[in-house]
Amino acid sequence: MEKINIRTMAEMMAAGEEPEVLFWVGCMGSFDDRAKKITKAFAKILHKANVKFAVLGAEESCTGDPAKRAGNEFLYQMQAFANIQVLNGYGVKKIVTTCPHCFNIMKNEYPELGGKFDVVHHTSFIQRLLKEGRISVEGGVFKGKKITFHDPCYLGRANGIYEAPREILAALDAELSEMKRCRENGLCCGAGGAQMFKEAEKGNKEVNIERTEDALAVKPDIIAAGCPFCNTMMTDGVKHFNKESEIQVKDLAELIAEAADL
């Protein structure tokens, strides 16, 4: 397989070029071994679709989302300030990201601080690539497979994006089986609001277990996610029920990359 060369904004600028879109990888997508697979799958999709994209590389830094949701507005605004300086310095106009938390904060909260970008979540981006025929999936791999989609809070309720991920699943020729609680009523995976970084408060159950039960109830072959945090929480949930040999948890980008044989 050909080696894909990922270029940074710095390299592109030095060559006097401008990307079509900046791929904001996010901390999880950069460092977490599981999430890195999502990052790579999405990069392959972009490459396949001939999208001219760049990353920030070492110049990327946390958007400040976990700090902000935890109440540390200072740290968030400092991170935002620094990131906006970098992005504006490169004249970035369009950003795509595989993380709904990065997507939400840059789309909704950065503009007031001087960071006005066209921010797109990768599910919407892939949906458009499919619609425009820039990528196509050869059906077969997932044909007839039962897939259920877990709506990430920061994509769904927070930003009203429910259709893009489902249209992607429709392209896979799979059977989309909705959980009892989906879309506006979707249950959180338990990671949001900086919960990912702390022990849960005292209770009688973990939120991701409650959510995994919703997913298991539809007896899926695959649980599709659109967020690296949800992905981890659901994966842990599936392991809790010892179902990891039967049920896979996959990001939509991974499903598309796999179906397109990338």
Next chain:
Amino acid sequence: MISSIVFVLLTGVTVFFFSKRIAEIRANINIGRDLDLSGNVKERLMIMGRVALGQGKLVTRPFAGIMHVFIYVGFIIINIEVLEIFIDGIFGTHRVFYPLLGKDLYYGFINSFEILAFLVLFSCVVFLIRRNAGTIKRFSGKEMTSWPKNDGNIILIVEVLLMIAFLTMNAADSILMIMKDSKLMELGMQHYTEIKIDNFFIVSKYLTGFMPDDANTLHMIERGAWWFHIIGIFAFLNYVPYSKHFHIFIAFPNTYYSRLTPSGDFNNLEAVKKEVELMMDPSADPYAAPSPDENAVPQRFGAKDVNDLSWKQLMDAYSCTECGRCTSVCPANQTGKLLSPRKVMMDTRDRLEEVGKGRKAQGEAFDDGKSLLKDYVTPEELWACTTCNACVEACPVNINPLSIIVDLRRFLVMEESAAPTELNGMFTNIENNGAPWQFSPADRGNWTNEL
């Protein structure tokens, strides 16, 4: 004549106490911080029309939703009948709309009210059973102590009694009106003969069988039910602003002032923005700011008490009907954690009432050493929140419990440095490594070599 005077006096007393209470609530809401929500009139009216007037979010749970629509429509439309009762009360007339509408129209008029009254009665009884049967989890919970529970029942029972009085009044009245008995003239009740109806009304006809034949007793029942009904309404009006049922009024302004941005958009704190600019922007001039007022108390970062919240957040608190839909969808609450968004709203309202009373007695300097944070809402509740917005989505009157939770967290973190240890670690990592974990920023691009 005497009855007219009594009626007018009663109306005066009702209006006086009601206005006084409304002024009090208004003053309490104004304890909150300024927030400019002017403009976008058309969009706001649309939201109010859909959510409050149209009950758009209530019907997402169809059974309770439809029942609530019955009560709501009944409540609004039966007010036209109350208008007739009101005019009759002031001028001592009897069914003043009858000559205006004519017989057929008046029949339609009263019959439709009676159908609505029956639907209200029916729905209230169903709600009473639902509320007390113990089968619906959201009607219990630690914040549903005796007063919130009684409050719900009181208002339903009052509604039932009012509807029964309305139907009883119509039953007795219609018998008298159909009687056309010369005896009525002798008894000085000729006003019953002036209305020439010959059929009973659609629902109250089923009550006529229980009525006595004697005109005098009928007259007493009719008058008794009439007075009970209108005094009930006056009492109701003055009970409502002390009760969760105040939502029947405040839901309208509250939905009008709904957030217009996506619910994932949390506000950027202005005070922090200035500080960060001074810190990060080399061209910022720290002396450019106007000389600060020496007596000014610097604004807190986040919220410790109700006066740190915005007026809209306080209006939210008065709009809460304690239905518990927020709590029933809260992931933390469902998994046994302490957090209940409904409790956060009720606590905010109860604390606001307390502060409002205190300020009335002692002026703005009122300080009882208590605060919303800790004395009402504990950090453990706050740290259970996943900021998933489910509570915001579920609220039928567009209350935002999440914004209060986040503001209280902000105070804990920025003013008290009281975040859970693991979160402090996460903050440090972001500061030092630009990521919530301890990874070197230089390794950010490592994945590009694995393709």
